[in-house]
Amino acid sequence: MIRFIVGIFCLATLFSCASIPQTIPVSEEESLLIVEDYSKMVERQKLCPEALDSDLTVSFDSVFFDGAIKGYFQTMAPRYFRFEGVNPLGLTEIILVTDGTEFNYLAVREQKEYHGNLRAKKVQRYAPDTFIDSAHYDWFVGRLAQLEKLQLLSVGQDESGGNWLEFRDSNTHKKLKILFDAEKLLIERYLILAGDGAIDLDLKYTYPQAGQDLNSSAGIDPGCTLPQTITVKTSSNGTIRFDVTQQYSVTDVDQKTFTVTAPGDFERITVQ
Numbered sequence: 241m242i243r244f245i246v247g248i249f250c251l252a253t254l255f256s257c258a259s260i261p262q263t264i265p266v267s268e269e270e271s272l273l274i275v276e277d278y279s280k281m282v283e284r285q286k287l288c289p290e291a292l293d294s295d296l297t298v299s300f301d302s303v304f305f306d307g308a309i310k311g312y313f314q315t316m317a318p319r320y321f322r323f324e325g326v327n328p329l330g331l332t333e334i335i336l337v338t339d340g341t342e343f344n345y346l347a348v349r350e351q352k353e354y355h356g357n358l359r360a361k362k363v364q365r366y367a368p369d370t371f372i373d374s375a376h377y378d379w380f381v382g383r384l385a386q387l388e389k390l391q392l393l394s395v396g397q398d399e400s401g402g403n404w405l406e407f408r409d410s411n412t413h414k415k416l417k418i419l420f421d422a423e424k425l426l427i428e429r430y431l432i433l434a435g436d437g438a439i440d441l442d443l444k445y446t447y448p449q450a451g452q453d454l455n456s457s458a459g460i461d462p463g464c465t466l467p468q469t470i471t472v473k474t475s476s477n478g479t480i481r482f483d484v485t486q487q488y489s490v491t492d493v494d495q496k497t498f499t500v501t502a503p504g505d506f507e508r509i510t511v512q
Contacts, residue, residue, distance in 0.1 A: 260431070260439060261419070263396030263404045271395040274403045277422035284425050285383040288464035291316040291493040292380055295486040298323070301479050309333070313482075317377040318385070320498040337498045344500050353502035356511030363511060380482075382427050382445050382467045384418065386411070402428060414440070426465060444471045460487060 266274065292315050299308040311325040311334075319340025325333050335346040338358065345354040356363065376385035384390065390407040398404055398419055406417045415437075419429040424447075432441040445467040460466070470482040502508065 260417075260433070260437065261398065261404070261429075263394075263398065266395060266397055270397075274395050274397075274405070274422065275392070277403070277425065278405055278420065281420060281425040281427075282383075282387065284463055285381065287461040288381045288383070288466065289460055289490050290377070291490040292377075292466070293488040293490045293493070294484050295488075297483045297485070298325075299479070299481045299483065314493065314497055315377050315380050316493050316495075316498070319376055320495065322498050322500075335500050337500050339495075339498055344502075346500060346502055346506070351503075351506045353506045353508045354511055355508065360511045379430075379443060380467070380470065382447075382465075384416075384427075384430075390416075424465070442473060444473075445469070446471075459490075 292313075294313045295310075296313050297308055297310045300306060309325040311323055313324075314320075314322040320338070321340075322335070322337045324335050327333050332348055334348065335344075337344050340358070342357055343355070346352075347354070378385040384407075386409075389410045391410060392405065393408055393415065394406045396404045396406075402419045403422055404417055404419055406415060408415050414435070415433040417429075417431040417433070418427050420427045426445070426447055428445055430441075430443040430445075431439055434440045446469045447465055448468045466484070466487060468484050472480045
């Protein structure tokens with residue numbers, strides 16, 4: 241059960257076997273143009289809301305869990321998340337909420353509530369520190385979090401024609417890299433690197449195609465393009481994928497949304 245809890249919330253395990261993509265050097269003039277495009281992307285991303293309410297499917301194909309569950313997902317800056325998984329009849333099977341520090345997980349059919357800190361030993365057995373330290377609402381918007389803490393180190397191009405920017409996080413001292421499309425002003429891939437240069441965390445994004453509009457009823461600014469899928473590949477070649485099918489209005493989200501109280505007859509289990 242603990243593995244399933246972590247599987248729903250944690251997007252990744254360690255990526256020690258993954259290789260870092262090679263970048264093609266660019267001239268100083270090209271570098272300045274890429275940074276300018278990056279700045280345009282950052283400005284456009286400010287049009288995105290500070291909370292999301294979505295229908296989605298979470299799919300797993302890994303050593304921990306194999307399957308998929310549909311449900312309702314709510315998230316709010318900086319690190320609030322709520323997922324309510326439902327069965328084919330639309331009945332609630334699980335509820336997971338977290339404020340980025342503590343979590344509560346309700347297994348409805350089993351009538352059990354799991355509660356604990358995200359830094360509990362049992363959680364950290366499956367979730368790397370990098371994820372717990374870095375998990376942020378902005379991941380689900382497809383943008384970088386805490387820009388003021390990022391120092392730009394280098395600029396290059398990808399073999400596919402995209403642009404790579406490498407940063408150092410002044411808080412964690414870790415390096416991170418993003419691959420972005422300068423024409424569409426969208427992040428396509430986001431890497432967080434370990435001290436030895438290996439990949440700790442790898443997020444890949446895809447976006448709606450022309451004619452697809454997941455935000456039409458959500459009141460989201462047309463200038464904000466949200467990811468349709470977020471995919472993570474693990475070191476064991478497993479994948480965890482979020483597929484968004486619809487976005488909804490998110491004008492007012494209360495922090496109480498990210499709390500849950502189990503019925504009195506539920507067994508309460510503290511995860512340590």
